[in-house]
Amino acid sequence: MEAYRNGIILFCVCTYMVACIAIGLWAMRRTKSTHDFFMAGRNLGVVITGVAMFSSIMSGFGFVGGPGFVYRMGLSSFWILAATPMGLSIAFMLLAKRLRLLGELRNCVSLPDVAEARYRSRTVRFLVALAILFGVVGYLAAQIKAMAVVLQDIFARNELPGGDSLEICVAISCAVLVFYCVTGGIIASVYTDLFQGLVMVIAAVLIFVTASQTVPGGFTEMSQTIAADDPEAASPWGSLGMIACLSWYFVFCLGAVGQPHVVTKLMMSRRVEDARFTLPVTLLGYTLSALLWISIGYLMRTLVLQGVHTPLEKADEAAAQFLQAYANPVLAGLVFAGLFAAIMSTADGFLNIGAAALVHDIPKALSGRTPKNELMLARVATLLLAVGASVFALLSPIGLVGQLGAFGWGVFASTLVPAVAFGLNWKRATPFAAGVSISVSILINVAVVAFQLTGHRIPYGVAGGAVALIVSLTCFVGISLASKPPVIDRDVEAVMDL
Amino acid sequence: MKHWPVLFVILLGMCAVLAIVLFGNEPPNGHGVEHPDLPAIQQGGTPDRHADLMWLGGLYGVLQIAFFTLSLMPGLRPGGRGRNAFLFVGFLCIVAFLSVLISYQHYADAEPLQFILGFPPSTALMLFVLWPIPVLCVVLYTTKFNEWVLNADDRRRFEKLLTQRTEDAQE
Numbered sequence: 112m113e114a115y116r117n118g119i120i121l122f123c124v125c126t127y128m129v130a131c132i133a134i135g136l137w138a139m140r141r142t143k144s145t146h147d148f149f150m151a152g153r154n155l156g157v158v159i160t161g162v163a164m165f166s167s168i169m170s171g172f173g174f175v176g177g178p179g180f181v182y183r184m185g186l187s188s189f190w191i192l193a194a195t196p197m198g199l200s201i202a203f204m205l206l207a208k209r210l211r212l213l214g215e216l217r218n219c220v221s222l223p224d225v226a227e228a229r230y231r232s233r234t235v236r237f238l239v240a241l242a243i244l245f246g247v248v249g250y251l252a253a254q255i256k257a258m259a260v261v262l263q264d265i266f267a268r269n270e271l272p273g274g275d276s277l278e279i280c281v282a283i284s285c286a287v288l289v290f291y292c293v294t295g296g297i298i299a300s301v302y303t304d305l306f307q308g309l310v311m312v313i314a315a316v317l318i319f320v321t322a323s324q325t326v327p328g329g330f331t332e333m334s335q336t337i338a339a340d341d342p343e344a345a346s347p348w349g350s351l352g353m354i355a356c357l358s359w360y361f362v363f364c365l366g367a368v369g370q371p372h373v374v375t376k377l378m379m380s381r382r383v384e385d386a387r388f389t390l391p392v393t394l395l396g397y398t399l400s401a402l403l404w405i406s407i408g409y410l411m412r413t414l415v416l417q418g419v420h421t422p423l424e425k426a427d428e429a430a431a432q433f434l435q436a437y438a439n440p441v442l443a444g445l446v447f448a449g450l451f452a453a454i455m456s457t458a459d460g461f462l463n464i465g466a467a468a469l470v471h472d473i474p475k476a477l478s479g480r481t482p483k484n485e486l487m488l489a490r491v492a493t494l495l496l497a498v499g500a501s502v503f504a505l506l507s508p509i510g511l512v513g514q515l516g517a518f519g520w521g522v523f524a525s526t527l528v529p530a531v532a533f534g535l536n537w538k539r540a541t542p543f544a545a546g547v548s549i550s551v552s553i554l555i556n557v558a559v560v561a562f563q564l565t566g567h568r569i570p571y572g573v574a575g576g577a578v579a580l581i582v583s584l585t586c587f588v589g590i591s592l593a594s595k596p597p598v599i600d601r602d603v604e605a606v607m608d609l
Numbered sequence: 610m611k612h613w614p615v616l617f618v619i620l621l622g623m624c625a626v627l628a629i630v631l632f633g634n635e636p637p638n639g640h641g642v643e644h645p646d647l648p649a650i651q652q653g654g655t656p657d658r659h660a661d662l663m664w665l666g667g668l669y670g671v672l673q674i675a676f677f678t679l680s681l682m683p684g685l686r687p688g689g690r691g692r693n694a695f696l697f698v699g700f701l702c703i704v705a706f707l708s709v710l711i712s713y714q715h716y717a718d719a720e721p722l723q724f725i726l727g728f729p730p731s732t733a734l735m736l737f738v739l740w741p742i743p744v745l746c747v748v749l750y751t752t753k754f755n756e757w758v759l760n761a762d763d764r765r766r767f768e769k770l771l772t773q774r775t776e777d778a779q780e
Contacts, residue, residue, distance in 0.1 A: 182649070182650070183649055183650060183651050184641060184651050185651075185653070186732060186735075189735070189736065189740075192740070193735065193736075193739065193740040196740070196741070196743035196744050196746070196747060197677050197702075197743035197746065199747070200681060200743060200746035200747055200750060201677060201680050201681055201684075203684075203750060204680075204681045204683075204684025204685070204746075204750065204758070205680070205681075205683060205684045208684065208758060208759050212767055215771065216767075216770060216771060216774060329727060330726075330727025330728065331724045331727045333727070334724055334727055334728050334729065334732075335722070335724070338722055338729065340644075340652070341644075341652040341653060341654070342653075342654075342655055342656070342716070342722075343652065343653025343654055343655065343656065343658075344651075344652065344653060345728070345729055345732060346653070346656065346713060346716055346729060346731060346732060347709055347713060347731050347732045347734075347735040348653070348659070348713070349641075349653065350640075350641035350642075350651040350652055350653035351640050351641050351651070351653070352639055352640045352641065352653060352658065352659065353659050353662055353663075353666040354630050354640075354662060354665075354666055354669065355640050357666060357669050357670050357673065360670075360673065361623075361673050364673075364677060365677075365680075383759060383764075384754065384755070384759065384764075386754070387750060387751045387754035387755075387758075388751065390747055390750055390751065391747055391751055394744070394747055412650065415647060415650070416647075422647045422648055422649070422650075423648070423649050424648060424649060425649055426649040426650075533680075533683075536683035536684065537613060537683060539613065569631070570630065570631050570632075570633070570635045570639070571630055571631075571635055571639050571640050572639070572640030572641070573627065573630060573631065577627075578627060578631075581620060581623050581624055581627060582624070584620055585617070585620040585621065585624055588613060588616055588617045588620060589617055589620075591613075592613060592614065592617060602770055602773075602774055605766070605770050606767070606770070608687060609686070609759065609763040609766065609767060
């Protein structure tokens with residue numbers, strides 16, 4: 112039975128990867144220019160943009176880390192999910208219209224392009240590109256390592272050659288990812304995101320139904336068991352406590368506004384007015400896929416407390432152990448494919464924006480122009496970024512990779528929310544304020560990682576990203592208010608007036 | 610636009626709250642302790658650990674929701690039509706958040722423990738009231754987009770802008 116289950120899981124994962132490669136080959140024929148490679152020819156419809164956005168937000172962190180959080184801390188991490196409706200609303204209100212219109216008007220292919228158009232400053236372009244690159248390397252390494260660890264487990268269970276080598280698993284998972292990203296660019300990325308998003312939603316809904324029926328009394332019995340062991344775990348704050356939960360609420364709400372691999376997709380839609388329907392599609396997809404996060408951790412904590420399941424050694428094993436012990440083999444296979452989907456749909460977005468930063472934004476910031484054979488260089492940069500992040504992931508200890516993942520999220524949120532999201536909506540925002548807020552946020556995020564790696568804990572579990580975000584926002588708004596209003600190009604100002 | 614100074618004041622308020630929290634004395638179970646018998650599980654203990662933090666946490670939450678609500682405003686068309694609707698959603702969020710806090714304060718005293726839709730009352734309020742309320746923003750954005758965010762006149766002005774830019778580039 113065990114061999115049969117493992118065989119089905121392996122089959123589902125292999126089928127999924129073959130499908131990704133096929134989509135990459137199909138997208139290659141549609142990718143003829145840099146504009147296609149980075150912006151999908153600005154021709155994406157409502158559903159594909161919406162699904163690509165939510166599947167980029169829901170990474171391996173959500174499918175593995177989410178259930179692990181609930182298992183370990185009770186309901187604390189629900190605040191991350193609860194932040195999404197407001198966060199996405201702010202993202203669409205501040206960015207959907209202005210990013211799309213400015214992108215078309217100035218032919219922008221990246222957020223640093225938009226930042227230079229807005230601030231008339233190559234320094235701001237450089238700093239935004241640098242922040243993106245910082246975040247991309249950290250986050251990408253975390254995604255690649257997560258993917259390789261899961262693949263290694265599947266190989267080992269099926270006693271396949273390579274099951275004992277993390278390097279081989281990194282190479283295989285990275286090769287699939289790089290293949291479709293290099294060949295098809297963002298077109299392959301968003302169409303695989305569509306496929307990946309659908310796999311994630313189906314898997315999450317089926318898991319929620321299975322999990323809620325595993326304990327006879329459903330969620331009431333689960334809550335009773337958890338509250339009897341620890342009343343706080345079933346409270347709205349979980350074991351982590353009120354201040355930490357609220358700091359997560361803040362950083363994940365505004366964080367949704369500052370994720371470059373997510374908001375860049377707003378520039379790719381066919382028509383600006385499509386945003387009105389893209390928002391509900393994104394929110395619905397995210398909420399449905401979050402059902403997996405909610406249900407597995409809560410159920411596994413209950414089963415362990417009831418003595419039905421052996422205690423887990425690591426909280427992140429919650430999802431895998433649930434699938435092995437309680438899910439139908441086909442459903443388990445689908446969820447494992449969904450897990451790869453969650454990781455790859457985030458990683459491909461990072462590869463794309465990272466390549467844009469390397470071959471388009473940084474050269475343009477330094478020399479004022481882009482290289483001649485940009486499309487070819489973009490493909491090479493995608494490959495180099497993936498290889499670099501893989502080597503980084505292999506050489507780094509697991510704790511460091513996890514910290515860098517959090518660092519990436521914190522950097523994105525605290526640099527891009529003030530400078531790009533607020534800057535596009537406030538004529539008084541100055542390039543100096545944007546530069547200071549980006550620099551301050553990178554410094555604080557680096558300091559927080561160093562602080563935690565040396566064994567220190569932030570009081571009350573406050574998220575380091577929340578501190579960086581609040582300070583960088585305060586610097587940005589305060590400096591802009593205290594400065595003279597900057598000069599803005601007439602066409603950019605006209606877009607800001609719409 | 611007067612709301613940027615207001616946003617700045619809110620941000621200063623949040624900085625002050627964070628400073629008090631970060632430099633205050635945290636109780637041993639302030640953000641959870643390891644379970645005595647089970648690895649990889651944390652316990653929080655009883656709600657007493659939040660006794661001194663309730664006001665501060667409440668203020669932090671209210672400031673955050675106010676900040677989020679005001680952050681929506683610059684996305685509206687100049688003139689601010691629709692502003693009151695979004696402010697009302699923000700107000701509902703604050704009421705829901707305060708309800709969670711009040712309900713949580715009675716959580717430890719309830720005997721036997723009550724459950725609503727499978728969760729204790731304060732948790733149910735968070736999950737089924739506070740979480741979904743901002744969906745109203747999504748509904749407003751979807752239904753009022755053509756009036757409050759980008760209307761037909763804006764689109765015409767943008768088309769003209771685009772044509773002008775193309776002509777300038779050709780010259």
